[in-house]
Amino acid sequence: MTNTIIGTAGHVDHGKTSLIKALTGIDTDRLKEEKKRGITIDLGFANLVMSNGEKVGIIDVPGHEKFIKNMLAGAGSIDVALLVVAADEGIMPQTREHLDILSMLKIKRGVIALTKVDLVEDEWLEMVSMEIEEEMRGSFLEDAQIVPVSAVTGAGVDELRAHIFDLLKRSAVKNIGNSFRVPIDRVFTMEGFGTVVTGTLLEGNLSESDEIVVFPSLKTTRPRFIQVFGEQAPNAKPGQRVAINLAQIKVDEVVRGDVLATPGSMENTYLLDVRLDILPDAKREILNNTRVHLYHGTSDLLCRISLIGNDKLAQRENGYAQLHLAEPLAAKCGDPFVIRFYSPLETIGGGIILDPCPVKKLRNNQDSYNKLVTKDTGSPSEKFAVFVSERLFPEVKYISRISGLESDTFAGEKNLFTVGKKVIHGDNISRYGKRAQDILLMYHKKNPLHKGMPVSELTSQIFSDDEQAHAADILNLCCTLDFFIKTENGVAHKNFSVKVNERQQKMRSEVFETLKKGGFAPTGINELEETYAKEKKVLKQILDDMIAHAEIVLLTPQICIHNDFYEKARAIFVDEVTKNGEITLAQFRDKLETSRKYAMALLDYFDKKKISRKVGDSRVLG
Numbered sequence: 001m002t003n004t005i006i007g008t009a010g011h012v013d014h015g016k017t018s019l020i021k022a023l024t025g026i027d028t029d030r031l032k033e034e035k036k037r038g039i040t041i042d043l044g045f046a047n048l049v050m051s052n053g054e055k056v057g058i059i060d061v062p063g064h065e066k067f068i069k070n071m072l073a074g075a076g077s078i079d080v081a082l083l084v085v086a087a088d089e090g091i092m093p094q095t096r097e098h099l100d101i102l103s104m105l106k107i108k109r110g111v112i113a114l115t116k117v118d119l120v121e122d123e124w125l126e127m128v129s130m131e132i133e134e135e136m137r138g139s140f141l142e143d144a145q146i147v148p149v150s151a152v153t154g155a156g157v158d159e160l161r162a163h164i165f166d167l168l169k170r171s172a173v174k175n176i177g178n179s180f181r182v183p184i185d186r187v188f189t190m191e192g193f194g195t196v197v198t199g200t201l202l203e204g205n206l207s208e209s210d211e212i213v214v215f216p217s218l219k220t221t222r223p224r225f226i227q228v229f230g231e232q233a234p235n236a237k238p239g240q241r242v243a244i245n246l247a248q249i250k251v252d253e254v255v256r257g258d259v260l261a262t263p264g265s266m267e268n269t270y271l272l273d274v275r276l277d278i279l280p281d282a283k284r285e286i287l288n289n290t291r292v293h294l295y296h297g298t299s300d301l302l303c304r305i306s307l308i309g310n311d312k313l314a315q316r317e318n319g320y321a322q323l324h325l326a327e328p329l330a331a332k333c334g335d336p337f338v339i340r341f342y343s344p345l346e347t348i349g350g351g352i353i354l355d356p357c358p359v360k361k362l363r364n365n366q367d368s369y370n371k372l373v374t375k376d377t378g379s380p381s382e383k384f385a386v387f388v389s390e391r392l393f394p395e396v397k398y399i400s401r402i403s404g405l406e407s408d409t410f411a412g413e414k415n416l417f418t419v420g421k422k423v424i425h426g427d428n429i430s431r432y433g434k435r436a437q438d439i440l441l442m443y444h445k446k447n448p449l450h451k452g453m454p455v456s457e458l459t460s461q462i463f464s465d466d467e468q469a470h471a472a473d474i475l476n477l478c479c480t481l482d483f484f485i486k487t488e489n490g491v492a493h494k495n496f497s498v499k500v501n502e503r504q505q506k507m508r509s510e511v512f513e514t515l516k517k518g519g520f521a522p523t524g525i526n527e528l529e530e531t532y533a534k535e536k537k538v539l540k541q542i543l544d545d546m547i548a549h550a551e552i553v554l555l556t557p558q559i560c561i562h563n564d565f566y567e568k569a570r571a572i573f574v575d576e577v578t579k580n581g582e583i584t585l586a587q588f589r590d591k592l593e594t595s596r597k598y599a600m601a602l603l604d605y606f607d608k609k610k611i612s613r614k615v616g617d618s619r620v621l622g
Helices: 016-024 032-037 065-075 093-104 122-136 157-169 366-377 380-389 396-403 426-446 455-462 465-480 502-518 525-531 533-548 563-580 585-592 596-608
Strands: 005-009 044-049 055-060 080-086 109-115 146-148 181-190 194-200 212-215 219-221 223-228 231-233 241-246 259-261 268-278 291-296 299-308 318-330 336-341 347-355 416-419 422-425 484-487 490-493 552-556 559-562 612-615 618-621
Touching (some): 005 016, 005 065, 005 093, 016 055, 016 080, 016 109, 055 065, 065 093, 065 291, 065 299, 065 336, 080 093, 080 157, 093 122, 093 336, 109 157, 146 157, 181 241, 268 366, 299 366, 318 366, 347 366, 366 380, 380 396, 380 416, 380 422, 416 426, 422 426, 426 455, 426 465, 426 484, 455 465, 502 559, 525 533, 533 552, 552 563, 552 596, 559 563, 559 596, 563 596, 563 618, 585 596, 596 612, 596 618
Parallel strands (some): 005 080, 080 109, 109 146
Antiparallel strands (some): 181 259, 212 219, 212 259, 223 231, 268 347, 291 336, 299 318, 336 347, 416 422, 552 559, 612 618
């Protein structure tokens, strides 16, 4: 037997609460106002004992149109619908609205109780039954059993109970998963214990040792105790009604609509990707930017609809949208929801959450629309790929969590690439790769003698500060996919090669020899610029290339030294400090037989490279 929640539905005063009492012996009207007015105002709870002793939760919802908000708070956890229609009145407005809501919440099974049969004649009862059959045509209750009952005389109650038992035996197994979730539908205090909340455990197992996060406040807590159907238990299973005493949570810190969940299993959002389904008998159209009430789980919040690929949706139509929420919400992919117009309040439709934490989309953009279609109707691997494409370099487990798909779903998807625990979409690699190609072409045009562009210079132009952490991995993938090639000291466009003419080669040789002859007192860059006054741009490229290939070392913006002499100077420095423990600027100058200017430039460069360290007027090994 699987844990299943039964939920009532139907017009006000059609006998829902009386029927529950006849089935279970429990009066679900607990408020003084309910007793006084004789109608259900808020959610009521009972449990039905099965033939095998197992208890099944029943949620009794109010039928009056003024309390539809309370009805929706309970309807989100219903598995099996118990639609109640009074035989003396038949189908009424709230009967239809409740049926619409249950349809939007994707409830698939139920039974119809035709109540108050003791008040009507057989001919009338037959006529009302025919009316119900006609009204249910095309709905999920089209083939549902209609059971005539009377809570007053008890007629049909046993038959109804037996039919409910039969439905429950065929219930699907609930999602156990790795994380639990409980939308809160009631909050109160218990003397000596503190704050207690109730709700239906939608998924996962909850035990007294579990840590709990309250969404959207993100407060953390643990259960002092757990009750299942009013009895204390060490743990609870999916589909059970639970009461939880929350440690270190004040009663005003949690409300109906909040969600208890496993840490890290959900996150707050102000934006949802959704598929919208408009009811067949909807009286008004949804236009872009329409404000509506969103009912999800036990929460009710305002949102604005941004239609994607459409300017309006009318009755019987469906489409895609992003919902911009006025308050934070914690939801999961695949969750159903209901929407009602802001004013006047009337149910217009509902839908399914396709992405609980999406990126913002352009309204009239074909790519945005296509991605929503794939999230709705694509294969699991196609859906996984779309979720990845909208994030830069997410972890596989993050995509698995927000999409509700297994982490190995994308196996074989050729356009996804993994690096360690992270995954990136080929389209994102291409975007960066093509951007890099454009930048490299411009760089090569300005620096035709450079074999490659420094990687740090390329990444600074391509990636934002937030993206820098992924730069090396993305550039490696771009290189693997042949967008560019690696060089000795950087990267280059795949079609680029250094082309040196005779004049440039001659100039390069001259500069090289000039610096070599200079030894520890090389010709300064300003002097070289005077020598090649008409070719300063080419000179700079030649010097940059020689520096990149470690043929010369740039000590200061104006001093370059031949690499052979740089290495000799470094060896002399290390040898002298090793023997004597330190060396002064004057001593180093004399050892090199050069001027103070060049000796100082070398020592400062050694400091920068951590070869040396200044202590007073001397240098020691760094």
